[in-house]
Amino acid sequence: MPAKAMETMLRESLWAQTLAAEELDRVVRESYERELPAGGFVMRRGEPADLWLGVIEGLVKMSLSLADGRVSTFTGVTSGGWAGEGSLLKPGPWRYDGVAMRPTRVACVPRHTFERLVSTNLDFDRFLLSHINARLSLFIGLMEFDRLLGPDARIARCLASLFDPILYPQASSFIRLTQDEIGLLSAVSRQRANRALHALERAGLLRVEHGGVEVIDLEGLRNYLGEEGAGSPSPCS
Known part of the structure; x- marks a missing residue:
């Protein structure tokens, strides 16, 4: 059973x-x-x-x-x-x-x-x-922001990608991911993920909380470019 x-x-x-x-x-x-x-x-x-x-x-x-x-x-x-x-x-x-x-x-x-x-x-x-x-649309988006965007924007797009209603039907505004996990999913170090999350928090897009992040502005995350712009990715560490 x-x-x-x-x-x-x-x-x-x-x-x-x-x-x-x-x-x-x-x-x-x-x-x-x-x-x-x-x-x-x-x-x-x-x-x-x-x-x-x-x-x-x-x-x-x-x-x-x-x-x-x-x-x-x-x-x-x-x-x-x-x-x-x-x-x-x-x-x-x-x-x-x-x-x-x-x-x-x-x-x-x-x-x-x-x-x-x-x-x-x-x-x-x-x-x-x-x-x-x-899934294909997600992968195309991941390839785009991996090649073109800096770490802050990559973190933002990674978090936003977890809200697809078909792939993630149980998604809520609170994402229960540690900073280590966010870094692994975004291919950046934990320290760089921490800096990116606080930059996104200052931009009013999310709130860093114990055990995860509360998304405040999903469209803002999807469109975030960050200070690095969209031309030359920064180092991940």
Whole structure:
């Protein structure tokens, strides 16, 4: 019998609205929960991609470790978010790592369950198309501000990206991320993240609080350029 929190998360997911009650019950029965410590791998590059993963509680960083030791971070998946659908739409291994940034619980939908939904439910397929399109738009935005913007603006855009209603349906004005986590997601040091957050606070866009930040002006974060401007990124440390 699935854990209650996992069942609630599955039934309240956006894609669950595309399923008939009997089919959703079957998905719940076939799924299971995993608990991971901070630093644990939700998915690991090179291993078989055999699960569609939803974050019940916690935070997962999607990244790629390079041969020279550097880590390229793509995005973070917060509570209520899903990941892995792109890899499940074709056979093969994971091409990136998913690492828990704090103690995390994930819902695991097996590949065979996911493939059944894709092959039998047109409304579910429409949801997936919207989800993948939102992810693509996020990645394009991340590439843009990584290459063109300074650290303050990168932090602002990273935080703003966590409010996409399809990718992060449980988002609220308070973002429960530590400064270490914000730095990792934005590819800057903790010290640089701290300076950026206080610059954004002085600009009236957010309020730094214990355990996270309270977003005051979401559109302001999305459009923030900072003192560095949009031409030459500053060092991250």
